[in-house]
Amino acid sequence: MSTYAIGDIQGCYTELQQLLELIHFNPSQDVLWCTGDLVNRGPQSLEVLRYIKKLKERAIVVLGNHDLHLLAVAYGNTGYLKPGDTLTPILEAPDREELLEWLRHRPFLHHDPELGFTLIHAGLPPQWDLLQARQCASEVEKALSGQKYREYLANLYGNEPKKWSEKLTGWDRLRFITNCLTRLRYCNAKGKLAMKKKAAPSFYLNDEDKPWFWWPHRATRNQQIIFGHWSTLGYYAENGVYALDTGCLWGGALTALRLEDKQVFSLPCAGECTPGE
Structure with missing residues (x-):
């Protein structure tokens, strides 16, 4: 059995299937870890969502900002479709509610002590x-999967x-946690988030x-952490962190790491992933 972590798919179903063929993924034996953002902007978000859901316990998925955007749009809150979104096929699908309910119950963080990732x-x-x-992730997981998810x-x-404090409560606390787990790229030495910065570190x-x-003082410096979300960073593997959004x-490309x-x-990319089409 092998465990493969794969970067942000974002509706690139053709590339996903080609990559799974390349690594000889066997859903009866292997496990697929997904860094989130299964959907949006790519051409086949519905197909990706259906396929990953069908894998059941053979797929571990953490939620990304685009997955949350889909849920916010679907449940009629402050979220709304943006130019370039490709979520309409999911919203109009006959199995829409089944897919959304499954997505709503995905975790924000997954830790495997045996693999050490x-x-x-x-x-x-x-x-x-x-x-x-893990405790903070559990808080937002309960909020999203509970009765007050809307x-x-x-x-x-x-x-x-923009900065963490144990004194944070209510929606401020949950929003900060969510922003870290699904949007964070940059912060200063004291942990103040710089949410508007998206370019590569060289910039x-x-x-x-x-x-x-x-x-160097971060409290998780001795952990092995896999993440996506940062396409301008590309593949990165140093000091126990592995960035897989390429x-x-x-x-660009779709990347997998065998743990x-x-x-x-x-x-x-097969050439089919034109954002907004």
Whole structure:
């Protein structure tokens, strides 16, 4: 049995199937870890969602910001379809509610103590150790899977608060946790989030904000963490962090990491993933 972690798919179903063929993925034996953002902007979000759901316990999926956007749009909160979104086939599908209910119950963080890896979509503030991160993830998981999920989705959007405090409560606390796990790229040494920065690290070399995993004092520095979300960063593997979003959606590639031996597999975009079409 092998465990493969795969970067953001975002509706690139053709590339997903080609990559699974390349790695000889066997759903009766192997396990697929997905870094989130299964859907949106790629051409076949519905097909991706159906396929991953069909894998059942053979697929571990953490939620990404585009997955949350789908839920917010579907449940009529403050979310709305944006130019370039390709979510309409899901929203109009006969199995829409079954798919959305499954997605709503996915975790924000997955940790496997035997393999020694933690899976998230985006990032962790430097103050959180693994225990804190798991506890915080559990808080937003309960909010999204519980009876008040519509309220959670209605209060999801926004960049405030920007810094962690144990004193945070209510929607501010849940929004901060959600932003870290699904949107974070940069923060300063004190953990203040810089949510508007999206470019590659080379663009901000002289800036006080650094990639969340560059801070040497971060409490998760001894953990192995897999994440996606950052197509401009590309594949990155240093100091126990593995970034797997290699921008298939934008004409790059879809990448998988076999956790048992850390072998990397990458498949170029097939040319079908034009955002918004």
